[in-house]
Amino acid sequence: MLIEHPTIYLDAAGERTDALLIRDGRVQATGDDARHAASSDDETIRPDAACLFPALGDAHIHLWGFGLRVGTVDLRGMNADEALDALADATPRDDRWVLAANLDEHQFDDGQNLTRKQLDTLFPSTPVCIHRVDRHAVWVNTEALHRTRFDQIYNPSEAGHVERDADGEPTGRLVDAAAQTLTAAMPQADIAEDRQMFLDSARRLHNLGVRFCTIAFCSVAHLEMLTDLADDGKLPLHVDVLVDGRDPDFDRFLREGPIHRPRLRAAGVKFFADGALGSAGAHLLEPYRQGGTGLRMHPEGFLKRRIPELMEDHGLQLAVHAIGDAAAREVLDAFEAVSPAVRKKLRPRLEHAQIVAESDQPRFAELDVIASIQPIHLHSDAPWAPKKLQDHQLRRLFPWQRLKPATFAAGSDFPIDDINPWHGVAAAITRRGADGEPFRPDQALSRQEILAAYTTGAAFASHCEGDFGRLTEGHRGAVIALDTDPFGAEPEQIWDLQTCKLEVAPGNR
Numbered sequence: 001m002l003i004e005h006p007t008i009y010l011d012a013a014g015e016r017t018d019a020l021l022i023r024d025g026r027v028q029a030t031g032d033d034a035r036h037a038a039s040s041d042d043e044t045i046r047p048d049a050a051c052l053f054p055a056l057g058d059a060h061i062h063l064w065g066f067g068l069r070v071g072t073v074d075l076r077g078m079n080a081d082e083a084l085d086a087l088a089d090a091t092p093r094d095d096r097w098v099l100a101a102n103l104d105e106h107q108f109d110d111g112q113n114l115t116r117k118q119l120d121t122l123f124p125s126t127p128v129c130i131h132r133v134d135r136h137a138v139w140v141n142t143e144a145l146h147r148t149r150f151d152q153i154y155n156p157s158e159a160g161h162v163e164r165d166a167d168g169e170p171t172g173r174l175v176d177a178a179a180q181t182l183t184a185a186m187p188q189a190d191i192a193e194d195r196q197m198f199l200d201s202a203r204r205l206h207n208l209g210v211r212f213c214t215i216a217f218c219s220v221a222h223l224e225m226l227t228d229l230a231d232d233g234k235l236p237l238h239v240d241v242l243v244d245g246r247d248p249d250f251d252r253f254l255r256e257g258p259i260h261r262p263r264l265r266a267a268g269v270k271f272f273a274d275g276a277l278g279s280a281g282a283h284l285l286e287p288y289r290q291g292g293t294g295l296r297m298h299p300e301g302f303l304k305r306r307i308p309e310l311m312e313d314h315g316l317q318l319a320v321h322a323i324g325d326a327a328a329r330e331v332l333d334a335f336e337a338v339s340p341a342v343r344k345k346l347r348p349r350l351e352h353a354q355i356v357a358e359s360d361q362p363r364f365a366e367l368d369v370i371a372s373i374q375p376i377h378l379h380s381d382a383p384w385a386p387k388k389l390q391d392h393q394l395r396r397l398f399p400w401q402r403l404k405p406a407t408f409a410a411g412s413d414f415p416i417d418d419i420n421p422w423h424g425v426a427a428a429i430t431r432r433g434a435d436g437e438p439f440r441p442d443q444a445l446s447r448q449e450i451l452a453a454y455t456t457g458a459a460f461a462s463h464c465e466g467d468f469g470r471l472t473e474g475h476r477g478a479v480i481a482l483d484t485d486p487f488g489a490e491p492e493q494i495w496d497l498q499t500c501k502l503e504v505a506p507g508n509r
């Protein structure tokens, strides 16, 4: 087909053309060459849109799990009273649990709280589990603790925390390993439920203009689910998978080796070096404002041994979650233990890179480590970060300009944050928090830089830069139509940007 439009961007640098010839799913020619090469057999379309753009990627997303369950009550943006009202109206699932997600205590009014006892009043005999917005903590009622036999199964020596009131009674808030222990003992989603969630989330992503993504955490069993979908031709987008490096079945994945199918690549492994900032689980070099340095997920030396093994001996790409500066250093040290040639080839990724020590900032570029960033986290975290972090830590929070010239790959971290990539683009160029205040705007990325992170950068991180990220010859014809030109519009308009239908006004030549 021949696509004609006065503004067709070929890449995030803003290179333009006015025609694209796409045959067998690939761009064959652009501009006048495209018009000349087109024959009467090629359908011509002239989309009704402000511009056409290369399809975006989401370099870090979860499409099922992480509290994505059928019937989950969404508490995003609610204070404690609103959340309790929403829960009171909830219909329990088939398994009789009430599940909710996206609660954030920073949305609570002063003095408000949400406790086990409040939940018990509403739900004396129905188990309730509410995921914190970042999935690193849960709120539960007594029945949930009882049903999961939490007291018997939780080992307090693990990296977690059971919050207690002045009388030593659990408040119902469990953090990190404690939360994981409880959720692992709840009725689990079966593959059919997760498959449904995957397809639903992937459709949402597709509607926003995303055509390729990295699933930032996947069990070996779920990889089989994706492989089946790929074999049945049912993957709605190109999917790159990071397999859980702590999965009990991980050795099976190692034995069978990476998977490369049409629309599916599974050649990466995911580890977590620390927790999240909101629950003070990010591992810091110096204490939080309230004390404590956060959580370290692996014993000393584990990553430094395991990462070179998996990269050098197994040829796998590595991606490690590191939010705090101590975690980032631990991960960079582990990547440094891999030979430069292997790093260059496999493209290790550091996920989040939220707080990075000054001396570690240039190491991303030096060590060929991709900075996998989620600009929407700045929007969410900036309003409350000053309460958690000391000033010298705040100065190094989301230090994007300082990580240059590293390769950036941008993502949403949905469902932990907003799925809409255009919100991420707007947040990256304004560095405005949800309160409207700019947060260290000197570290903002330019439009070209953030759009590159969502296109060529995300494609590079997924080893699919020959297919996605640009509309130049040989690339897939993954083109999206936008109602707003991201190079010309105000950030507020980018925030509200909508994709348009591509197949509009077909005309004969």
Ligand SMILES: [Zn+2]
Binding pocket: 060, 061, 062, 216, 413, 416
């Ligand atoms: Zn994530």
